[in-house]
Amino acid sequence: MVIQVGVLQKNGALADHYEQNRSLCREGLWSGHTGTYLHCAITGNISPDVWSLESLETLDLSENMLVGMLRAVLSNLKNLRELVLDDNSFSGSIQSTIGHLKELKELYLHANSFSLNLQEELGNLQNLQSLDPRVNLFSGNLPSTLGNLISLLYFDASQNRFTGPIPSEIGKLSNISTLALGKNKLTGVITASV
Template sequence: MTALLRFDAAMNHLEGTIPYELCSLPLESLKLYENRLVGTVPASIALSPKLYEVKLFNNRLTGELPKDLGKSSKLVSLDASQNNFSGEIPANLCAMGAVEQLLLIHNSLYGKIPESLGQCRSLCRVRLSNNKLAGEVPAAFWGLPHVSLLKMPFSGSMSKTISGASNLSLLLISDNQFTGNIPEEIGSLGNLVEFSGGYNLLSESLPATLVKLSELSTLDLHNNKLSGELPSGIQSMKK
């Protein structure tokens, strides 16, 4: 079926591996989520110049994600969550500058966030937690302008570049090794609804600019090394 563009066999009881022949087609979209598939993802999927969507979550897939995924196509959405993928996050995912959703939670991925993803200004939703990822978050990654959900592991400090994340509504960084202070620039996030950063090593006092977050409904910073007083005016935060 050499003219096949979209293959959707999601939410079934399919078993076995993903055929190499399927991934060799010039696909635009591949949806195989919520099945019982095993084995690796054929590297040939990365060769399609039309590919914009890959959804493989909730299977039993293993091995590395294709290293060239996103290198030859304007990949918009990748959801490979809830599998057993290992290896590093492919560095070329956003080579075409189009990725909006990057969802990789509950795998065994390791290494750092590729520096190239810090320049992926199209990103809107990022979920990388429950992996074996480590290292510092690239400074540019904190300030991605269109991100609304940022849930990730890692260590290091929160960068002042977070002031550029004007669309961020959910900042979920609990259970990590983040250190240093919470930057005053967090007060620029006018759309922030939840900031969960418990069980880290954050220190010093809470920034006075927190009180500017008029949409904030959840502030969870338990089990850190914070000190000092609550910011003046915190009683004005109505939500």
């Protein structure tokens, strides 16, 4: 299995599917190299091979011990609909190429060490329904382009380091049912239209 090259199991042993006849991925969730779902018990950095799975629709790497920064090649996953990176130790910024994932509906980033600003390019994700960057180290202003996310139902950016005014464009999110911005240093009001 190409994905397993270069990743470690939680016990620190190098993954070796062929010799040990066991998979890092949870049983029943892996459906092949061009499969639709991948959830593995891994630690360290993400193998570069993951970024070449162009048919992947769901990438769930939550609750692992993954570190490092997301690569710009994330945009290769053009069919990705759900990206779940919760509960890891990712750091740095979300690459601007995230805006190329036009099919993305769910983006879960909570409980990592992402920092810097949320990228303006998130506003390109017109199909996005859930955006969860809570419990990170994001800072700066919330991007005004969040108002472009016309399909957004759920947005939780609580417990970060956001500052400045709440963008008035958030008032354009007419479909939003959950909006959580607490435990930041934001100012202003949320418009009555939300």
